[in-house]
Amino acid sequence: MSKKYDTPLLDELEKGPWPSFVTEMKKAAARSEMANDELGQLEKSYRTKRGYWKHGGIVGVLGYGGGVIGRYSSLPDEFPGVAHFHTVRINQPSGWFYTTKALREICDIWDKYGSGLTNLHGSTGDLVLLGTTTENLEPLFAEYSSRGWDLGGSGSAMRTPSCCIGPARCEWANIDTLEICYQMTQKFQDELHRPAFPYKFKIKVAGCAVDCVASIARADCSIIGTWKGKIEIDQDAVQWYAKNGMDIKAEIVDMCPTACISYDGTNLSIDDDNCSRCMHCISKMTKALKPTGEKGATILIGSKAPIVVGSLMSWVIVPFMKLEPPYDELEELIRKMIEWWDDNAKPRERIGELIEARGMREFLEAIGVPPQPQQVFEPRKDPFFFWKDEDLTKE
Amino acid sequence: MSKKYDTPLLDELEKGPWPSFVTEMKKAAARSEMANDELGQLEKSYRTKRGYWKHGGIVGVLGYGGGVIGRYSSLPDEFPGVAHFHTVRINQPSGWFYTTKALREICDIWDKYGSGLTNLHGSTGDLVLLGTTTENLEPLFAEYSSRGWDLGGSGSAMRTPSCCIGPARCEWANIDTLEICYQMTQKFQDELHRPAFPYKFKIKVAGCAVDCVASIARADCSIIGTWKGKIEIDQDAVQWYAKNGMDIKAEIVDMCPTACISYDGTNLSIDDDNCSRCMHCISKMTKALKPTGEKGATILIGSKAPIVVGSLMSWVIVPFMKLEPPYDELEELIRKMIEWWDDNAKPRERIGELIEARGMREFLEAIGVPPQPQQVFEPRKDPFFFWKDEDLTKE
Amino acid sequence: MALPQRQTDIGPPHYKQFLPPVIEKNYGQWKYHERIDAGTMVHVAESGDKVYTVRVASPRLLSTDTIRDMLDVADKYCDGYIRFTSRNNVEFMTADESKVEPLKKELKDRGYTIGGIGPRITNVVHTQGWVHCHSACTDASGLVKAMMDELYEYFTEKELPAKVRLALACCVNMCGAVHCSDIAVVAVHRKVPVIDHDKIKDMCEIPTTVAACPTRAISPDPAKKSIKIKDEKCMYCGNCFTVCPPIEIHNPEHDGVAIVVGGKIGSLRTGPKFSKLAIPFFYNEPPRWPKVVAAIKNILEVYAKNARKHERLGEWVERIGWERFFKLTGIEFTYQHIDDFTFMRDTLRTSAAFKW
Amino acid sequence: MALPQRQTDIGPPHYKQFLPPVIEKNYGQWKYHERIDAGTMVHVAESGDKVYTVRVASPRLLSTDTIRDMLDVADKYCDGYIRFTSRNNVEFMTADESKVEPLKKELKDRGYTIGGIGPRITNVVHTQGWVHCHSACTDASGLVKAMMDELYEYFTEKELPAKVRLALACCVNMCGAVHCSDIAVVAVHRKVPVIDHDKIKDMCEIPTTVAACPTRAISPDPAKKSIKIKDEKCMYCGNCFTVCPPIEIHNPEHDGVAIVVGGKIGSLRTGPKFSKLAIPFFYNEPPRWPKVVAAIKNILEVYAKNARKHERLGEWVERIGWERFFKLTGIEFTYQHIDDFTFMRDTLRTSAAFKW
Numbered sequence A, B: 001m002s003k004k005y006d007t008p009l010l011d012e013l014e015k016g017p018w019p020s021f022v023t024e025m026k027k028a029a030a031r032s033e034m035a036n037d038e039l040g041q042l043e044k045s046y047r048t049k050r051g052y053w054k055h056g057g058i059v060g061v062l063g064y065g066g067g068v069i070g071r072y073s074s075l076p077d078e079f080p081g082v083a084h085f086h087t088v089r090i091n092q093p094s095g096w097f098y099t100t101k102a103l104r105e106i107c108d109i110w111d112k113y114g115s116g117l118t119n120l121h122g123s124t125g126d127l128v129l130l131g132t133t134t135e136n137l138e139p140l141f142a143e144y145s146s147r148g149w150d151l152g153g154s155g156s157a158m159r160t161p162s163c164c165i166g167p168a169r170c171e172w173a174n175i176d177t178l179e180i181c182y183q184m185t186q187k188f189q190d191e192l193h194r195p196a197f198p199y200k201f202k203i204k205v206a207g208c209a210v211d212c213v214a215s216i217a218r219a220d221c222s223i224i225g226t227w228k229g230k231i232e233i234d235q236d237a238v239q240w241y242a243k244n245g246m247d248i249k250a251e252i253v254d255m256c257p258t259a260c261i262s263y264d265g266t267n268l269s270i271d272d273d274n275c276s277r278c279m280h281c282i283s284k285m286t287k288a289l290k291p292t293g294e295k296g297a298t299i300l301i302g303s304k305a306p307i308v309v310g311s312l313m314s315w316v317i318v319p320f321m322k323l324e325p326p327y328d329e330l331e332e333l334i335r336k337m338i339e340w341w342d343d344n345a346k347p348r349e350r351i352g353e354l355i356e357a358r359g360m361r362e363f364l365e366a367i368g369v370p371p372q373p374q375q376v377f378e379p380r381k382d383p384f385f386f387w388k389d390e391d392l393t394k395e
Numbered sequence C, D: 001m002a003l004p005q006r007q008t009d010i011g012p013p014h015y016k017q018f019l020p021p022v023i024e025k026n027y028g029q030w031k032y033h034e035r036i037d038a039g040t041m042v043h044v045a046e047s048g049d050k051v052y053t054v055r056v057a058s059p060r061l062l063s064t065d066t067i068r069d070m071l072d073v074a075d076k077y078c079d080g081y082i083r084f085t086s087r088n089n090v091e092f093m094t095a096d097e098s099k100v101e102p103l104k105k106e107l108k109d110r111g112y113t114i115g116g117i118g119p120r121i122t123n124v125v126h127t128q129g130w131v132h133c134h135s136a137c138t139d140a141s142g143l144v145k146a147m148m149d150e151l152y153e154y155f156t157e158k159e160l161p162a163k164v165r166l167a168l169a170c171c172v173n174m175c176g177a178v179h180c181s182d183i184a185v186v187a188v189h190r191k192v193p194v195i196d197h198d199k200i201k202d203m204c205e206i207p208t209t210v211a212a213c214p215t216r217a218i219s220p221d222p223a224k225k226s227i228k229i230k231d232e233k234c235m236y237c238g239n240c241f242t243v244c245p246p247i248e249i250h251n252p253e254h255d256g257v258a259i260v261v262g263g264k265i266g267s268l269r270t271g272p273k274f275s276k277l278a279i280p281f282f283y284n285e286p287p288r289w290p291k292v293v294a295a296i297k298n299i300l301e302v303y304a305k306n307a308r309k310h311e312r313l314g315e316w317v318e319r320i321g322w323e324r325f326f327k328l329t330g331i332e333f334t335y336q337h338i339d340d341f342t343f344m345r346d347t348l349r350t351s352a353a354f355k356w
């Protein structure tokens, strides 16, 4: 494809050291009419300070209700290449590992059916293919699915789960994030491809409280690895850190949120009972400190973006759950949550919002989890609380 | 009066070392029919676990709409002495100081017209006279007012202001709490005696952030003394504390919320710029530390009890105001607040609730106070904020 | 006998006429104070003058007899001045050191309780209870008396890590300072109010009554010219009863009290804090509410044992975490503890860090 | 050409087939890691095996050309394996220490930017912008590019007190991680939407549209068979536009972006935090949004200068207080900063202790 548009404003964004998306678009534009018109329309947006996309229409592949975001230009005559410019969400493999062979295949198919532009990856985690037409969707899907790739989620459905790198390369993983992510994705295939929920439902799995996949902020169900046991201390390694310039008092002892670490200049000691497993000391002295004992996860529920009554972060529901293959207990818990949500939510009401509307008790009772102090930062401040008849007779 | 009722349950409460209100009631009962029946009715309450008072009716003295809480027994036949059992609120002098002469006079009049029972004092601060009849109200008021005593507030009115002991006996007072309390009481006499507000409005004045009159929790308008300047340090006195057993590091340095104190074993120093004037160090080392510089007060608004959407504590509105006689600036500010409240509130809506309903901006604009970071712990967390046309054109 | 001429809108007498001379003289010129014992302190003025204060417990509900008795003491030792504190204690002040011990002796001889100064329990801020208020669902003075009998030595003697403020309110109107107290008792209902439809017609405005309900549990019932209450929405606040007496909220069988803890008022160190629910319910057990008293004592003693010096109860709990508070005190955590009202968002735990 | 047989509900390929052999072998058996430089780290397994990771920046919006180029590098040095991070960087891994330097050299030669590891800025989590989303009121990729050009050395080299997570969302739907980021940009509207009454008839359900408004600004307008908006209640969230496109929220003249700061996600030390509003508005100034970029740099550098080691931006601000943050950064405090929405109660200051 030859250059179709002058893009003086976008050209500015090829300058500077950070890799340029404009350069990427131009590369694709050199081969794709769609990418070319995308570039032209974007230049216009830069001039007029507004986008030119219509609300998405419903498009997709046979038998699926999601995985494709329909997108149409509001200026199809001016930019016919983006008259249709749908994105396809390909469900990424756990942990975003690829062989070059697999990814090359993905590129080849995409060049055949789409704009040649991608997002590696989308915010939810999918491998996002940016820009194709309605008629290309079926063949594209046939090519991908026959090679073992499936679509990710969109709409009011289970969304593509994602996870941190966990045991694959991280010494702090308490759970097998990649396998949990894979298994949950498989268990919820139907819910992922056929939107039947009140709204979206996202799962993210992090191996520890460092939460490298932002699960506590961006997943309706956040699964965060943790442990019950002592932090094992290698005192030689402590000394190694001391000798290599670490101010153990300032950086470790004083920064422990529970003030449960002490250090006498030679030996570090931790009052494990009072440790909240925040991961600070471990992350800063990884050679010296190692959690031991039972491994499992904390299950939290409800985070989401601010539309419409302010962002939520996920709330601790199950302080500790052992997570071992085949992860049926976890699946069952999630199904119970979804069932309650599905039965009670209004359209476009996330599970966190529903819990807020109905109160934690109803939710806990529905999923069969008892009240526990770990679920709250602090108890309620007002004297207004409900009693059920069964509570009154219980005493 | 001879003993009229057996009070086996209440008698239990004459045992034990803490001074007994039952003994007080019995003393009064020995002279007063009203107190006698009060005792009888209370014993019945102890037996049946419920009160026997009707909702208060409106009673009072001529020309006043408040100062008396009407109270009638729901068992007037059984306990005729408390058929009427109204309380009279006498506006206490600032700081609850009395001469024995004055207080004796108060007792004498009360014995003449009432039950002989009092509360010294009520929660709002009034000298509370507990139990009289409707027909006694006028003579009682004539006697008190002719001797310089006036009624306190009740109902939807300015309530009796109160204050901590402040400059009368406390080295930490930054403002003249007693005089401010007196002056505000005088300036708002009409509003205090003739309920015309949407609901109650309480003023409490504390000399410093220690807040010995609980203003931040129990006053619609909390006035809390503070300063702008350095904390002067008497190093000899610091050493005196060290020698007298104070662990300065643990008790002072480590407990300073802004970590702005340091101590080298001999000298204490304070980074005044980072001090939040919390009063901890000063209160623990009063001989050694003294605030200097400009004195004034922080004005906070809105605290109240939990009915109906949870308790509020007062919010910082004016971080610093100089407070000097005749306190017109303060009066004017309070009048502006009340005016806005009066114009906009539903019945039984406190000013804090109204601010919550309408947003802080409207309130600040109405009273002419600019937005300042001191008014918040932190800025908003969501991206939803209003713009007025004037803001848009301003830029 | 003719009544004297009444006056109006004169306000209270000016406090100046009631200030002891040493206070008037050194007004605003105090330099420091020292605590002498649990009930005595001295304030020293820039001028070198001193004023000694002896603090005495009061049941607050006082007969004029007892007041006169106190006045006699004040006449004898305090030049005819007396003062009450913001927590209803009585303060006897003298500039003359030699009078302090005789004053204390006389107070003791007359049966008064000296104390309440320093890191101790002082008087309980409380309300009317069955003594005077139609809204009360427990008694105030009685429960306070039972409590303070048990905690007596923390007033007269024993030190705590810091001041511990107790309060009690006999209904959720909370005329006491319950919502910001270290340990407090608040009386609560647990049953939906019962409506007297006949009386409503005459006594209540329907729209006002409907509007009074914070949870929108009330709606008009035009057929009955009354209102109806959606049971599962009512959290028994009694606000409907306040505006419309025929909506009876009292239910002696199911009324009782809750214990809240961890509040504070001063801005020292950590700033004012609301109290939080510790124990959602106890039945009323007059005259001595033994279970309530025992529960308060337990909380107090666990605090006393574990907190650091100068650390208020709420500060201690926040340092160790509420999960630890429940463990240390052995208090059961229930659905009622989980906020489902105004502060729900801020109180649910949004962190993977907590203690077992 | 015949298409291959399509499959459904197969889910993603199992990740195991994509794991480099050293990772498969040592899966779950890592002992520790060390940072070698701004873009290189090594993880050491219990077995003694090591894996070196070189991290490379990505604009996320990638052409297949560039992807193929990366794959060539991975074939040459990484046995044909490649990985992407949760923040869209690319990771090249090898078990062979001798390959690390040549790998880095080749990456640099091909124009890649190495960095993003350790206490630095890493890739910006962002969204579609004008490139693809109908809802965008700023561009995402362009503003991110402008930002990162300016902050480049904080990715490739310079250390900060701790990790600083940047994010950008092109509308308040916030598909990025803006609400919990150290510094983030979110695009906002400032004008009440304009209603196309003709189109509403056909395209929207009135009840759904009315219900979509969080502030109850929308009510039905039966006369027009449309809806009406109460201007003073609308805070321009655009939720009505999402459910009903003829309610046009876009207004290029008045749209722009806000900067929020102080959020974090991990539970380390102080737990997850929401970002808070720092600067309520900047006009869109494509292609380089110079004022936005300068403001971000200013905040970053004030933080870098003042925070303690390991202290995240939000932790630093909370330690010094927001009043101090505004002073140090020179940012003006406006009405917009004061919460008048869900968290109003918790954010208004209820303490007499604060800094001037």
Ligand code: SRM
Binding pocket: A056, A069, A071, A087, A089, A119, A121, A122, A123, A124, A125, A126, A127, A128, A152, A153, A160, A200, A202, A217, A218, A219, A303, A304, A305, A306, A307, A308, A350, D126, D127, D128, D132, D133, D134, D135, D173, D174, D175, D176, D242
């Ligand atoms: C592609 C992606 C952004 C990106 O550039 O990466 C995206 C794009 C859109 N999001 Fe999103 N969201 C994407 C991740 C997110 C995330 C982040 C996450 O999942 O971790 C969030 C915040 C977390 C959350 O779920 O709350 C997010 C919160 C939203 C919301 C607000 C939902 C809410 O309940 O608050 C909407 C609005 C809606 O659903 O109507 C939304 C809606 C949209 C729509 C479908 C626009 C719309 O109104 O219909 C966008 C389509 C853009 C387009 O044309 O390409 N998107 N969206 C992300 C999905 C890629 C992927 O599958 O990997």
Ligand code: SRM
Binding pocket: B056, B069, B071, B087, B089, B119, B121, B122, B123, B124, B125, B126, B127, B128, B152, B153, B160, B200, B202, B217, B218, B219, B303, B304, B305, B306, B307, B308, B350, C126, C127, C128, C132, C133, C134, C135, C173, C174, C175, C176, C242
């Ligand atoms: C006497 C006193 C309690 C005491 O034993 O000391 C008292 C007693 C009553 N209060 Fe109170 N309040 C008293 C101080 C308070 C305080 C504390 C304070 O002022 O520092 C509060 C909490 C702070 C506040 O104002 O929010 C308080 C919050 C209430 C409320 C809840 C108001 C609210 O907006 O949340 C009510 C209910 C109402 O107004 O309908 C209330 C209502 C009442 C009524 C009038 C009952 C009613 O529903 O009509 C009580 C009359 C009792 C009686 O028959 O004697 N009382 N009331 C206090 C006044 C004595 C005095 O004048 O000195």
Ligand code: SRM
Binding pocket: B095, B163, B164, B165, B166, B169, B170, B171, B172, B210, B211, B212, B213, B214, B283, B284, C033, C084, C085, C086, C087, C088, C089, C116, C117, C118, C119, C122, C123, C125, C162, C163, C165, C177, C180, C181, C182, C263, C264, C265, C266, C267, C268, C310, C312
């Ligand atoms: C007399 C009184 C003021 C009055 O106008 O009546 C008063 C007087 C003093 N208070 Fe207070 N406070 C008085 C009620 C309060 C209140 C209000 C309340 O409890 O409702 C508070 C707020 C309580 C809270 O934060 O919850 C209060 C919190 C303090 C504190 C802060 C304690 C802390 O560390 O948090 C101090 C400083 C200290 O103890 O080091 C203090 C210190 C003082 C000093 C030392 C101030 C001084 O230099 O004179 C006074 C005597 C000390 C003592 O009693 O130990 N005063 N003090 C009040 C006595 C009530 C009583 O009978 O016990």
Ligand code: SRM
Binding pocket: A095, A163, A164, A165, A166, A169, A170, A171, A172, A210, A211, A212, A213, A214, A283, A284, D033, D084, D085, D086, D087, D088, D089, D116, D117, D118, D119, D122, D123, D125, D162, D163, D165, D177, D180, D181, D182, D263, D264, D265, D266, D267, D268, D310, D312
């Ligand atoms: C590769 C990646 C996981 C993945 O599955 O992709 C990852 C990998 C590691 N993270 Fe992370 N984190 C990754 C996203 C995150 C996220 C998520 C996010 O930013 O959206 C967070 C939460 C951020 C937050 O709290 O706001 C995150 C917060 C951390 C922290 C905590 C920093 C802190 O002190 O608050 C550490 C510990 C540290 O730095 O000492 C950490 C440490 C690590 C370690 C050292 C863990 C390990 O032993 O392997 C890994 C490499 C260190 C590094 O990059 O400096 N990682 N890390 C992600 C790389 C993203 C990128 O391209 O830069």
Ligand code: SF4
Binding pocket: A164, A165, A166, A167, A170, A171, A172, A173, A174, A206, A207, A208, A209, A210, A211, A212, A213
């Ligand atoms: S969340 Fe924990 S286990 Fe997962 S990559 Fe980050 S540090 Fe490792």
Ligand code: SF4
Binding pocket: A255, A256, A257, A258, A259, A260, A261, A270, A274, A275, A276, A277, A278, A279, A280, A281, A282, D269
């Ligand atoms: S994990 Fe956190 S709480 Fe536990 S010892 Fe380490 S720093 Fe302290």
Ligand code: SF4
Binding pocket: B164, B165, B166, B167, B170, B171, B172, B173, B174, B206, B207, B208, B209, B210, B211, B212, B213
């Ligand atoms: S509030 Fe301050 S000035 Fe007033 S008595 Fe208490 S410590 Fe003294």
Ligand code: SF4
Binding pocket: B255, B256, B257, B258, B259, B260, B261, B270, B274, B275, B276, B277, B278, B279, B280, B281, B282, C269
């Ligand atoms: S007043 Fe408070 S903040 Fe200021 S130095 Fe003393 S302890 Fe620190």
Ligand code: SF4
Binding pocket: C127, C128, C129, C133, C134, C135, C136, C137, C169, C170, C171, C172, C173, C174, C175, C176
């Ligand atoms: S708390 Fe309730 S019952 Fe007690 S005095 Fe106040 S209004 Fe009456």
Ligand code: SF4
Binding pocket: C192, C193, C212, C213, C214, C215, C216, C217, C218, C229, C233, C234, C235, C236, C237, C238, C239, C240, C241, C249
């Ligand atoms: S008691 Fe409270 S919640 Fe229940 S109906 Fe009455 S006003 Fe509503």
Ligand code: SF4
Binding pocket: D127, D128, D129, D133, D134, D135, D136, D137, D169, D170, D171, D172, D173, D174, D175, D176
């Ligand atoms: S943040 Fe808004 S504009 Fe940007 S991709 Fe998400 S929905 Fe679209």
Ligand code: SF4
Binding pocket: D192, D193, D212, D213, D214, D215, D216, D217, D218, D229, D233, D234, D235, D236, D237, D238, D239, D240, D241, D249
């Ligand atoms: S933009 Fe938001 S606040 Fe405004 S009318 Fe639409 S939904 Fe309501």
